[in-house]
Every structure is written in structure tokens, then in C-alpha cells.
Amino acid sequence: MFYRTAGQFKTSYKADQALFPVRQDAILLMVILAFAWVVFPLTASEFTFQTLLIPVLIYALAAMGLNILTGFAGQLSLGTAAFMGVGAYACYKLITIFPWMNPIVAIMLSGIFSAGIGVAFGIPSLRIKGFYLAIATLAAQFFLVWLFEKWAWLYNYNASGAIQVPNIEMAGVWISGPQASSITQYYVVLAVVTIMTILCINLTRGTLGRTWKATRDMDIAAELIGINLMKSKLTAFAISSYIVGVSGALFVFMWRGAAEPNLFDIQLSFRVLFIAIIGGLGSIMGNYLGAILIVGLPVVLNIVPSALGIPISSATVEHLNIMIVGALIIFFLIIEPHGLNQLWRLIREKLTIWPFPH
Amino acid sequence: MxxxxxxxxxxxxxxxxxxxxxxxxxxxxxxxxxxxxxxxELYAPNLAYRTGPFAATGIPLMNGQADYLNMLNARDGGIGGIKINSEECETGYSTEKGVECYEKTKAKAIVTQPWSTGITLQVLPKTNVDEIPILAPGYGFSPMADGKVFQWAFNTPSGYWDAASMILQYLQGQGDLNGKKIAFLHLDHPYGKEPLPLLEKKAGEMGFELVPIPVGLKEMQNQSAQWLQIRRERPDYVVMWGWGAMNAGAITEAVKTKFPMENFIGVWWSGHDADVKIVGEAGKGYKSISWSFPNPDAPVMADIKKHVVDAGLSQSNEEEMSGVFYSRGIIISAILAEGIAAAQAEFGTAEINASQLRWGLENINMTEERIAELGLDGMVPPFSTSCSNHTGHSGGWMLEWDGSKFVKASDHLMPDTSDYAELIATKAGEYADANAPWPTNDACEG
Incomplete structure (x- = not known):
């Protein structure tokens, strides 16, 4: 009833292969986009921007990058945080070496550095698979974080060893650094994330995406039907690391404002991996759902007791928070091992045939 | 029915x-x-960490801070007749959570207490825009001492360069440092690297050899490689900038490798009773520089016992309350309270705002008499702040572990601030340049 697809006839191949062949999907997306572009920015407080809106978008982008590699091409990676770090440090170096550079251009360029490093660490994937590859990417994780600590040139020989985002102006508006307002940063992040998402959806639907999926499902079979595995795996590493690198640059420049090497520690890798797994491997929308759950839930849980006026100490809330988030992750994985994306797909299917299920 | x-x-x-x-x-x-x-009420939130990997050190500090302010609320009805709401926001020492807490509290807060070098680094530029004073007693960024550049940041009563200067002074008092070798065991993190510029400079001047030995965050609990290096290098002294699990790791490793404990000196964050207690007698002689000292006989302790502990408002216990970190918590809250009181007296209102508190924190005058009046006898050295000096450079005492507790092992030491006044100015200038436009307090003279 709400999601009735009956009567929506396709009369051309073009219409049949549209991004959203079902009209309701397109309407829903329009509503979400309207919220993201107009309603949220107009209503959100500083706190909402800084703790919910911006981080959800950035984490979703990082998870999307990982999902290209792990969900679509089937190459497990535990080095996401390190590739985010490469993006962040590259952006920092670009901005400090070329102060005239447009910050958005710098952010986009910084992904190229992380793509290069990603390909370098992806080479072992041609020979090793599965858990062994995970360990090879783990090596990237440890090596790169170590490099961020030891290579003082990366942080301009700062005594503190941390990178600090300078104030950068673009067309008369502060867009990064402490002077920048949250709403500007939100729009920059949203624009980048929107473009990347469109890119990802199209990539995964095209030749490249199909090649990746074939590689993921059975690499020997893929090779037999003429897919160049080297090309398939390395493009997955390159594109995935590019997106992850851009998200890392956004992470530091549009949100955190400063970063120490251990920010890009393995915890961050796992966090992004959890978002991808809980959201659903091999999906684009799942990354957003996963990010909303992993980033948003703790924030909301933290606010609830004080909003209800329950006198409970902040440390206890934190303990409860960890327990609830942990339990929810297990709960979601048990009821829907294919992630939130699959859950949404099921709901949609049920809605389509409601009220007359088979 | x-x-x-x-x-x-x-x-x-x-x-x-x-x-x-x-x-x-x-x-x-x-x-x-x-x-x-x-x-x-005055809203003075604390970005506490009672959970996470550093909770063991956080809990006594937070308890000390909370108990002192609760005591003021119960005994005097707050400060200047207005209660202090010292609500905690839990960060678990995570930078991300810390920034979240800062955003959550900044609307009403008159001060922010970030409690970790990572959070301080992130919040520091924001406080300058949001105009909220940031109180980071004994931690944070050493150049914050320059009040003209860092108008909103305070690391009273002592910074890390003060600590390094005092430690070197103490060691010099034990025998000329010329030709000696000092191993600098530090956390490989912004915090651990803080004193390096000064130590390197002094190594050249005083003629000792400095061997920096970093301990990675992942190696905190297993420092066998570092201590092997120390054994090979045979330094005369080991100076430690450690935190959390690193302290206990280093102290047990030092005992295991039979390093003479009297030649092992830590910064104030390495002077936590619980860390040394695990080795007990074997840790005898271990030293830690400190700007706070637990004095169980001080009147303030009796007041806390009467108004807070006996009323069941404290989360602390007897053993913790006799420790160095609990008393440091008290001192930190006392500094904040002094800043509030100073601001109230200047502006003639009890309900001060953030920028008035900034003035207050710039005009703290903790004289011997004032310390006695507050009942903090022997717990903190006298110091005063000004608009150009946000640290106060109180100096401190060398504490020594006597097998069961820390005792004072030196007279009041004063850092030689002239050694690094220039360094503070350059580093502060660099920071301001990197973060341009960075408003400075040009009205301040002296």
C-alpha cells in the first residue's frame, strides 16, 4: 500500500536501468536529501553538528571506502585507520606547503596519496587471501601509525608531534580551523560525501563493480571467464583507499581540528569495520545506517538520563553506554547477520506486498 | 471481585x-x-575520566576535585554565596568523547577542564573562539604560560618545563651533572615529548648526555626493550615522563633490572601512590617532582571529612584520600575556587561569567597566608598569576617513596624560568602564527 510498485511500467531500457526504478525509492531519497541539505542545517544546534551530523557523514564515507574493498571486492582490510591517516597527513602537508591551495581541492588530492599507499599495500593481495591478507593490511596499520609518529617532517617538526588544522578561508568564509562555523563545515562534508556516494553507486553498478563482485564470489571462476584479477583487486584497493583517504582528510580538517598519530590507531579501523559490517557488507546505504547506529547511539544514550532528570553519575552512564552498545551490536548481528541494509530491504519487501502477504 | x-x-x-x-x-x-x-549556581563542568585505560589515575583526581567543591558548597554555601555545580562529563580519556563533552557543556560553562593533552590540543583553539577559560593545571601545552598569546588557557601552578627545570636543579644539587648521562624515558605522545626542547637545551649548557627513550602507547605495560637499553647505556639517572599504565610498568621493570631507585625520578603524573605500592619496599627511594602534597593534618582535610565524607557525599576512601593524586585534585579545585573568588571580588557580583572568570584566573594570588587561610597548609607552594603569566611557576617539592607513602625529600624548589622564557615566547608565537588569525591580549603589559 505504502510501497506499491504495481502500475509503474517501464517502457524503455533506460527507465528499467535507472538508479531508482521504484518511484517511492526516489521520493524517499528526495525527502532524505531535503532533510540533509535544508532541514538539519536550519534546525541543528552546535552540539548536534559536532557530535552527530558531521561525524556520521564522515564515518559513513570511511565505511563506504572500506565497503568497496571488503564488501564488493571481498578483500578484508584492517588498515582503514592508517589510510585515513595518510589522507589527513597528506592534506596537512599540502595545505602547509601550498597555503594558497583551495582546501577542498587539497582534501580531494590527499585521497590520491592514500590511494597510492593503498595499492602498495594491496599488492600482497595478489598472492594471499582471507585472513592472511587481513594480517598484511594489519602490517600497514602498524607501520603507517609508527611512521606518523617518527617522521617529523609529516607534522612540520611540531614539538607536540600533533597536527593542527590552520584557519583557511575560501571566498570570504572560514571553512576549516577553529574560526570556521559548524554549518559551513557540515555543508563541505555533505557535498563531498554526496559526490562520493553518487560515484560509488555508479561504480558498483558498472563494469568495475561487477568485476569486483565476481572476484569476491569466486576468484578462480572470475579468472576463468577472463577477468584480470590483478586489475580488479588493485583498482579496488586504489578506489577504496582514495575514498578512505578523503574521509581521513575530512575527519581531521572538517571535524577534529587536530590529530595525534595514535588517533589513527587500530581502534578506529575496527570502528569503521564495525560500521561496515553492521550496516551491511556489499551495500552503499548500509554504511549510513551503520554510522548512525555506531556514532549516534552513544550520543543519544548519553543525553537520555539527564533529559529525563534521572540523577545518575556520568561515569555510570558511560559504563551503561558501553554495555548497551555492545549488546545492541550482538543483537543486530544475530537477528540480521547481513546488516541493517538487509533489514531495510526486508521491511521494504514486506511494505510492498502489505496488506496481502503471500 | x-x-x-x-x-x-x-x-x-x-x-x-x-x-x-x-x-x-x-x-x-x-x-x-x-x-x-x-x-x-556557577556551572564549572569537569571532563572527567573514571572509565577507560586511565581510570585508575583519574578516579582519585576527580574525587579530590569533587570533594573540595562539595565541601565549599556544604560549608560556605558555595563561593561568595553561590553554589558551584561541578558536574562531570565522562570522557574515558578519549579525545572524541572529550570534544563531545566540551560541545555539550560550553553553552553554560564558565570554565572547561579538559584533563588530557589530546583533548586540550583540540579544545584550545576552540576556547579562543568560544571565549571560555581552559584550566589545565599541571598539564597541557607548556607555552600556555604566555598569557598574552593564550588569553584563555591556564596551566597553573606549574608547567612541564618547570618540572624539567626543577628536576635538573635537584640533580645538580646531588652532584655536578657535567659528564653525567641522563636517560629520558617518556611516553611517545605529545605529552611525553613536551620537555624535550628544554632538556636538549640544558644538556648542551650543563654538559650532560641526554638519551631519550620513547615508550610507545602499545608498549606501556611491557618495557623490557626500553630497560634493556637503559641497562646497556648505564645512565646515572632515569627521568620519566610517564602516564597511566606506563608508570607501573617502568617502576616494576626498574625493580626487576635492579636499577638504583634513588636515581629514578618521575614527573608529577608519575607520582601516583598505587603505581609504587605494587613494588612496596623495593620502590624505596623512587622520586617524583610535585606541586602538591598530601597533608592529612591540613584543616581542609578535616572539613572535607566533616562536610563531605561523613555526609556520604564522597566516592573516595581513606586510603585514596591520603594519596598524592587525591590531594592534587583538591588543589586544582582550590585554584579554580580562588579564580572564582577573585573574579567575584573584582566585578562585585557572585554570578560571574566566563570572561570574568578569565580575569579571576589571571589574578590569583596564593600567598602563604592565603594558603593557610584556605586550610591548605603545606599542600601547595605559594604562587601568583598575571595576565602575561598564566602558569604562576609555583615550583614544587621532590617527593620520595619511603616504602609505603610519598614524603618530601627536598625544600621548596623553584624553576629557573629565565632558561625557557624565550622558548615559551617562540613556541607561543609559532602556535599563534599557525592558527592565524589568533587574537592575542595586546592590552596586557609586563
């Missing part, structure tokens, strides 16, 4: 509902009172 069982259940149900109603109305009332009380 006449069935007694059903009736019982109904009555029982009714009672439960009544209880529930009472509870909800109490909660609602609490919420109403809570909002009503906002107008008559």
Missing part, C-alpha cells in the same frame, strides 16, 4: 502504581528544581 486473591492483586497493583507515580513526580520535581536552580 469478591475473590480475595484478585482483590489483593488489585490492591498490590494500586500500591505499585502509587509508588511509580510518586517516583515520576519526584523525578519531574527534581527536573523542575534542577532548572530553577540553574540561575543560582
Amino acid at each position: 469478591n475473590d480475595p486473591k484478585t482483590g489483593d492483586i488489585l490492591i498490590h497493583w494500586e500500591e505499585t502504581m502509587k509508588k511509580l507515580l510518586k517516583l515520576t513526580s519526584a523525578v519531574a520535581l527534581g527536573a523542575v528544581l534542577g532548572t530553577a536552580a540553574v540561575a543560582q
Whole structure:
């Protein structure tokens, strides 16, 4: 009833292969986009921007990058945080070496550095698979974080060893650094994330995406039907690391404002991996759902007791928070091992045939 | 309905509902009172860490801070007749959570206490825009001492360069450092690297050899490689800038490798009773520089016991309260309270705002008499701040572990600030340039 697809006839191949062949999907997306572009920015407080809106978008982008590699091409990676770090440090170096550079251009360029490093660490994937590859990417994780600590040139020989985002102006508006307002940063992040998402959806639907999926499902079979595995795996590493690198640059420049090497520690890798797994491997929308759950839930849980006026100490809330988030992750994985994306797909299917299920 | 069982259940149900109603109305009332009380209190949130990997050190500090302010609330009705709301926001020492807490509290807060070098680094540029004073006693960024550049940041009463200067002074007092070798065991993190510029400079001047030995965050608990290096290098002294699990790791490793404990000196964050207690007698002679000292006989301790502990408001215990970190918490809150009092006296209002508190923190004058008046006898050295000097450079004492507790092993040491006044100015200038436009306090002279 709400999601009735009956009567929506396709009369051309073009219409049949549209991004959203079902009209309701397109309407829903329009509503979400309207919220993201107009309603949220107009209503959100500083706190909402800084703790919910911006981080959800950035984490979703990082998870999307990982999902290209792990969900679509089937190459497990535990080095996401390190590739985010490469993006962040590259952006920092670009901005400090070329102060005239447009910050958005710098952010986009910084992904190229992380793509290069990603390909370098992806080479072992041609020979090793599965858990062994995970360990090879783990090596990237440890090596790169170590490099961020030891290579003082990366942080301009700062005594503190941390990178600090300078104030950068673009067309008369502060867009990064402490002077920048949250709403500007939100729009920059949203624009980048929107473009990347469109890119990802199209990539995964095209030749490249199909090649990746074939590689993921059975690499020997893929090779037999003429897919160049080297090309398939390395493009997955390159594109995935590019997106992850851009998200890392956004992470530091549009949100955190400063970063120490251990920010890009393995915890961050796992966090992004959890978002991808809980959201659903091999999906684009799942990354957003996963990010909303992993980033948003703790924030909301933290606010609830004080909003209800329950006198409970902040440390206890934190303990409860960890327990609830942990339990929810297990709960979601048990009821829907294919992630939130699959859950949404099921709901949609049920809605389509409601009220007359088979 | 006449069935007694059903009736019982109904009555029982009714009672439960009544209880529930009472509870909800109490909660609602609490919420109403809570909002009503906002107008008559000063909101001084604390970004506490009672959870996570550093909780063991965080809990005594937070308890000390909370107990002192609760004591003021109970004994004097707050400061200048207005209660202090020292609500905690839990960060678990995570930078991300810390920034979240900062955003959550900044609307009402008159001060922010970030409690970790990572959070301080992130919040520091924001406080300059949001105009909230940042109180980071004994931690944070050493150049914050330059009050003209860092108008909103305070690391009273002592910074890390003060600590390094005092440690070197103490060691020099033990015998000329010329030709000696000092191993600098530090956390490989912004915090651990802080004193390096000064130590390197002094190594050249005083003629000692400096061997920096970093300990990665992942190696904190297993420092065998570092101590092997120390054994090979045979340094005369080991100076440690450690935190959390690193301290206990280093101290046990030092005992294991039979390094003479009297030649092992830590910064104030490495002077936590619990860390040395695990080795007990074997740790005898271990030293830690400190700007706070636990004095169980100080009047303030009796007041805390009377108004807070006996009233059941404290989360602390006897053993913790006799430790260095609990008393440091008290001192930190006392510094904040002095800043508030100074601001109230200057502006003639009890309900001060953030920028008035900034003035207050710039005009703290902790004289010997004032310390005695506050009942903090022997717990903190006298110091004063000014608009150009946000640290105060109180100096401190060398504490020594006597096998069961820390005792004072030196007279009041004063850092030689002229050694690094220039360094502070350059580093502060660099920071301001990197973060341009960075408003500085040009009205400040001296």
C-alpha cells in the first residue's frame, strides 16, 4: 500500500536501468536529501553538528571506502585507520606547503596519496587471501601509525608531534580551523560525501563493480571467464583507499581540528569495520545506517538520563553506554547477520506486498 | 471481585502504581528544581575520566576535585554565596568523547577542564573562539604560560618545563651533572615529548648526555626493550615522563633490572601512590617532582571529612584520600575556587561569567597566608598569576617513596624560568602564527 510498485511500467531500457526504478525509492531519497541539505542545517544546534551530523557523514564515507574493498571486492582490510591517516597527513602537508591551495581541492588530492599507499599495500593481495591478507593490511596499520609518529617532517617538526588544522578561508568564509562555523563545515562534508556516494553507486553498478563482485564470489571462476584479477583487486584497493583517504582528510580538517598519530590507531579501523559490517557488507546505504547506529547511539544514550532528570553519575552512564552498545551490536548481528541494509530491504519487501502477504 | 486473591492483586497493583507515580513526580520535581536552580549556581563542568585505560589515575583526581567543591558548597554555601555545580562529563580519556563533552557543556560553562593533552590540543583553539577559560593545571601545552598569546588557557601552578627545570636543579644539587648521562624515558605522545626542547637545551649548557627513550602507547605495560637499553647505556639517572599504565610498568621493570631507585625520578603524573605500592619496599627511594602534597593534618582535610565524607557525599576512601593524586585534585579545585573568588571580588557580583572568570584566573594570588587561610597548609607552594603569566611557576617539592607513602625529600624548589622564557615566547608565537588569525591580549603589559 505504502510501497506499491504495481502500475509503474517501464517502457524503455533506460527507465528499467535507472538508479531508482521504484518511484517511492526516489521520493524517499528526495525527502532524505531535503532533510540533509535544508532541514538539519536550519534546525541543528552546535552540539548536534559536532557530535552527530558531521561525524556520521564522515564515518559513513570511511565505511563506504572500506565497503568497496571488503564488501564488493571481498578483500578484508584492517588498515582503514592508517589510510585515513595518510589522507589527513597528506592534506596537512599540502595545505602547509601550498597555503594558497583551495582546501577542498587539497582534501580531494590527499585521497590520491592514500590511494597510492593503498595499492602498495594491496599488492600482497595478489598472492594471499582471507585472513592472511587481513594480517598484511594489519602490517600497514602498524607501520603507517609508527611512521606518523617518527617522521617529523609529516607534522612540520611540531614539538607536540600533533597536527593542527590552520584557519583557511575560501571566498570570504572560514571553512576549516577553529574560526570556521559548524554549518559551513557540515555543508563541505555533505557535498563531498554526496559526490562520493553518487560515484560509488555508479561504480558498483558498472563494469568495475561487477568485476569486483565476481572476484569476491569466486576468484578462480572470475579468472576463468577472463577477468584480470590483478586489475580488479588493485583498482579496488586504489578506489577504496582514495575514498578512505578523503574521509581521513575530512575527519581531521572538517571535524577534529587536530590529530595525534595514535588517533589513527587500530581502534578506529575496527570502528569503521564495525560500521561496515553492521550496516551491511556489499551495500552503499548500509554504511549510513551503520554510522548512525555506531556514532549516534552513544550520543543519544548519553543525553537520555539527564533529559529525563534521572540523577545518575556520568561515569555510570558511560559504563551503561558501553554495555548497551555492545549488546545492541550482538543483537543486530544475530537477528540480521547481513546488516541493517538487509533489514531495510526486508521491511521494504514486506511494505510492498502489505496488506496481502503471500 | 469478591475473590480475595484478585482483590489483593488489585490492591498490590494500586500500591505499585502509587509508588511509580510518586517516583515520576519526584523525578519531574527534581527536573523542575534542577532548572530553577540553574540561575543560582556557577556551572564549572569537569571532563572527567573514571572509565577507560586511565581510570585508575583519574578516579582519585576527580574525587579530590569533587570533594573540595562539595565541601565549599556544604560549608560556605558555595563561593561568595553561590553554589558551584561541578558536574562531570565522562570522557574515558578519549579525545572524541572529550570534544563531545566540551560541545555539550560550553553553552553554560564558565570554565572547561579538559584533563588530557589530546583533548586540550583540540579544545584550545576552540576556547579562543568560544571565549571560555581552559584550566589545565599541571598539564597541557607548556607555552600556555604566555598569557598574552593564550588569553584563555591556564596551566597553573606549574608547567612541564618547570618540572624539567626543577628536576635538573635537584640533580645538580646531588652532584655536578657535567659528564653525567641522563636517560629520558617518556611516553611517545605529545605529552611525553613536551620537555624535550628544554632538556636538549640544558644538556648542551650543563654538559650532560641526554638519551631519550620513547615508550610507545602499545608498549606501556611491557618495557623490557626500553630497560634493556637503559641497562646497556648505564645512565646515572632515569627521568620519566610517564602516564597511566606506563608508570607501573617502568617502576616494576626498574625493580626487576635492579636499577638504583634513588636515581629514578618521575614527573608529577608519575607520582601516583598505587603505581609504587605494587613494588612496596623495593620502590624505596623512587622520586617524583610535585606541586602538591598530601597533608592529612591540613584543616581542609578535616572539613572535607566533616562536610563531605561523613555526609556520604564522597566516592573516595581513606586510603585514596591520603594519596598524592587525591590531594592534587583538591588543589586544582582550590585554584579554580580562588579564580572564582577573585573574579567575584573584582566585578562585585557572585554570578560571574566566563570572561570574568578569565580575569579571576589571571589574578590569583596564593600567598602563604592565603594558603593557610584556605586550610591548605603545606599542600601547595605559594604562587601568583598575571595576565602575561598564566602558569604562576609555583615550583614544587621532590617527593620520595619511603616504602609505603610519598614524603618530601627536598625544600621548596623553584624553576629557573629565565632558561625557557624565550622558548615559551617562540613556541607561543609559532602556535599563534599557525592558527592565524589568533587574537592575542595586546592590552596586557609586563
